Amino acid sequence: MSSLSNEFAKKLELVEARRFDSDRRIEHRPERPVKSVKPLEQSLEVLISETPSPQPPPINEAYLQVAESVKSTLQGLSTLFELLYQRTQIYPFDSSLEALPSHVKKWTTDVPNLxxxxxxxxxxxxVMMPELLKRLSIEENKVTWCDSQLEELNNAWCVGLCQLLVAMDSICGTIAYAPSPGEETKQKLCGALEQGCTVIKDLDKTFATRWAVESRFPTATKRICCVGTATSHCLSRLVEDDAKRETTQPTVRSVRSAESYNPFDETSDVESVADNAETKKLVFSSIGVDTSDLVTSDTDREVPSVPANSSSTSLCSKSESISDQLMMDSLKARVSALESEKESHLVDLSLLRRKLANLGGKEAG
Structure with a gap:
């Protein structure tokens, strides 16, 4: 019995030792990484790896394929640009160009021609006139009846005509920039016209004094008297036209100011007055003087109550008066033009009568 119990105890210890060793090996076994298995991806990879790569086409076929792709790209771009063109004609507004008005076309053709x-x-x-005027003045000063006063007037007349040519050149240079809407161009044109007007006034005075002397000479024939009188009248008409232009110029300026009038500027004026009042208040308070009552009284005095529609009413009345004034000036200019035409016809008629009288005298003789 004792031998059996000892043998059973040994076997039990051996079994426990084996189980302990197996448990210890399981605990110390290294962990292997777990791979995610995706059968669909694995199958695709297998198919791709097993499928052979296609052979490249010949060089000629490759060129044809590139040309076909470029052709389709160009056709697509052409369609795109055509659609963009149609879009600009529809949205956001019609961008087709309209015909210019007739007066604009006339202006663009008349100004370059002029x-x-x-x-x-x-x-x-x-180029030609200064030398000719100088020679003419020398010849006129050589005559026996030319005194010192007439010689001085002849020289002044020659200088005045040269100044008139300079003024005409300045006006011509300004007309080249007349189509440009800049305010500087308009001011230059007005300045050139004023310079020409001043020269014409001086010429009128010089020729009037000169003609008063020459017309009394016994050598003054009827023909030279007729031409001299017509020249004097022509210069007088030029001076009158310049005076009309000078009277019309402020009217044009007032029209520009009326067109550029902005009723919202009144608010800015009120704000500027309020800013000035605040500035005054700060200045006086900085020196220790309380002038709040004075400042408020100043603002009340400087900003009177104005009706809402007074500016528009005054603007309408002002524009009507300006239009009437312009119409009156144009009618006066038309009358003066008709009078000058009448005088020129009378001069031509007198010359024709004198020629007929001379022819009749020759035939009678």
Whole structure:
């Protein structure tokens, strides 16, 4: 019995030792990484790896394929640009160009033609006239009846005509920039016209004094008297036209100011007055004087209550008076033009009568 119990105890210890060793090996066994298995991806990878790569096409076929792709790209771009063009005609507004008004076309053709013609005339006068005027003045000063006063007037007349050519050249140079809407161009044109008007006034005074002396000479024939009187009248009409232009120029300026009038400027004026009041208040308070009552009284005095529609009413009445004034000035200019035409016809008629009388005298003789 004792031997059996000892043998059973040994076997039990051996079994426990084996179980302990197996448990210890399981605990110390290294962990392997777990791989995610995706059968679909694995199958695709297998198929791709097993599928052979296609052979590249020949060089000629490759060129044809590139040309086909470029052709389709160009067709797509052409369609895109056509659609963009149609879109600009529809949205956001119709962008098709309209015909210019007739007066704009006339302005764009008349101004270059006027400038070209005027430039040729002025260039010819600037080159030829000074020398001719100088020679003419020398010949007029050589006559026996020319005294010192007449010689001085002849020289002043020659200088005045040269100044007139310079003024015409300045006007011609300004007309070249007349289509530009800049305010500086308008001021230059007005300045050139004023310079020409001043020269014409001086010429009128000089020729009037000169003609008063020449017309009393016994050598003054009827023909020279007729031409001299017509020249004097022509200069007088030029001076009158310049005076009308000078009276019309402030009217045009008032029209521009009326067109550029902005009723919202009144608010800015009120704000500027309020800012000035605040400035005064700060200045007086900085020196220790309380002038709040004075400042408020100043603002009340400087900003009177104005009706809402007074500015528009005054603007309408002002524009009506300006339009009436412009119409009156145009009618006066038309009357003066008709009078000058009448005088020129009378001069021509007198010359024709004198020629007929001379022919009749020759036939009778």
């Amino acid at each position: 400038h070209s013609t005027f430039k040729n005339v002025v260039l010819h006068c600037r």
